[in-house]
Amino acid sequence: MADNSVSWRIFALTLWEPWYMMYLTLTLLPSTVRDIIHHGETNKPLDWSAFKNAWFAAVWAIFGPMFAEGGSSVVGPLMAKAKGVVLDIGPGAGDWVHLFKAEKEGKTGITKIYGVEPNTALHARLREKVKVAGLEDVYEIVAIGAQDLGTSGLSIERESIDTVVTVQSICSVSQPKVLVKELYEYLKPGGTWIMWEHVRTHETGWIRWYQALVNLFWPHFFHGCSLTRSTDEMIMHVGDWEHVEMNMPGGQNRYMPCPGMLGVFTKRSA
Numbered sequence: 272m273a274d275n276s277v278s279w280r281i282f283a284l285t286l287w288e289p290w291y292m293m294y295l296t297l298t299l300l301p302s303t304v305r306d307i308i309h310h311g312e313t314n315k316p317l318d319w320s321a322f323k324n325a326w327f328a329a330v331w332a333i334f335g336p337m338f339a340e341g342g343s344s345v346v347g348p349l350m351a352k353a354k355g356v357v358l359d360i361g362p363g364a365g366d367w368v369h370l371f372k373a374e375k376e377g378k379t380g381i382t383k384i385y386g387v388e389p390n391t392a393l394h395a396r397l398r399e400k401v402k403v404a405g406l407e408d409v410y411e412i413v414a415i416g417a418q419d420l421g422t423s424g425l426s427i428e429r430e431s432i433d434t435v436v437t438v439q440s441i442c443s444v445s446q447p448k449v450l451v452k453e454l455y456e457y458l459k460p461g462g463t464w465i466m467w468e469h470v471r472t473h474e475t476g477w478i479r480w481y482q483a484l485v486n487l488f489w490p491h492f493f494h495g496c497s498l499t500r501s502t503d504e505m506i507m508h509v510g511d512w513e514h515v516e517m518n519m520p521g522g523q524n525r526y527m528p529c530p531g532m533l534g535v536f537t538k539r540s541a
C-alpha cells in the first residue's frame with residue numbers, strides 16, 4: 272500500500288524527482304552526440320532512431336542499475352517463479368537478468384529465455400550481464416520488438432510459452448493493448464506472467480493530474496516511456512486468469528508519479 276503520511280520534505284522530493292531525472296537525461300545529450308560523431312559513419316545522414324537508441328542506452332546506464340538495485344528484493348522472488356521457456360520482454364541492458372540465475376541453478380529449470388530487446392545499443396551490456404549471470408547457454412537475445420515475434424522466424428507458437436516476464440517494459444511499447452493481448456496468447460494454459468511495471472496512479476484528484484502533466488514531457492526523455500499506462504489493469508483484464516497476485520510493494524508514497532505494481536498471473540489451465 273502507498274504510504275499516505277509523508278513529511279513535507281519527502282512530499283516535495285517526490286514531486287520534484289521526475290523533473291530532476293529529465294534534467295539528468297538532458298545532460299547526457301552532448302556526450303551521446305559526441306560518441307555518435309566519433310564512432311559513427313559521419314558521411315551518413317543522421318539516423319534519428321539510432322540516435323534515440325544511443326541516448327536511451329546512455330540514460331539507462333545510469334537509471335537501469337539504480338532501479339534494479341532498488342527493486343531486486345521485491346522482484347527477485349517473483350522472477351524466481353520463472354520456468355520452462357521464458358519470454359523476457361524488453362530486458363534493456365540486462366540489469367535484472369541475474370535474478371534468473373538462482374532459478375536456473377535450482378530445480379525447477381528454465382530451459383530457454385528469449386530476451387526480446389529491439390534497442391541494439393543496449394545489447395553489448397545485456398550480453399555481458401547474461402554472461403556474468405552464467406545464462407549464456409539458455410539466454411538468446413532477439414533484436415526485435417515483441418510485436419514481431421510471430422514473423423521473426425523464431426517459430427514460437429501460440430500457447431507455447433511457460434513464462435512471460437515484463438519488467439518496466441510495457442510502459443515503453445508503442446501499442447500496449449495489442450501487445451499485452453498477443454503475449455497472453457503466447458502463454459500456455461497454466462503458464463505465468465510475471466510483471467513489475469510502473470502504472471497510472473491509483474490515486475484520484477490532483478495527483479492524477481500531476482502525473483498526466485509530467486507525462487507531457489517524460490516520454491520525450493525516456494524513449495517513449497509513458498507514466499499514465501494502466502498496465503496492471505490491461506494485464507488483469509486481457510484474458511482468463513486462474514490465479515492473480517497483485518500488490519504495490521511498501522516504501523512507495525501516494526504522490527509518486529511512477530508508482531510500481533507487482534503481479535503474478537497464472538493462465539487458466541485447459
Ligand SMILES: C[S@@+](CC[C@H](N)C(=O)[O-])C[C@H]1O[C@@H](n2cnc3c(N)ncnc32)[C@H](O)[C@@H]1O
Nearest residue numbers: 335361362363387390416417438439440443444
Ligand atoms: C524502461 S526500459 C526498461 C529496461 C529493463 N526492463 C529494465 O528494467 O532495466 C524499457 C525497455 O523496453 C524496450 N522496448 C521498447 N519497445 C519494445 C517492444 N516493442 N518490444 C520489446 N521491448 C521493447 C526498450 O528498448 C527498453 O529496453
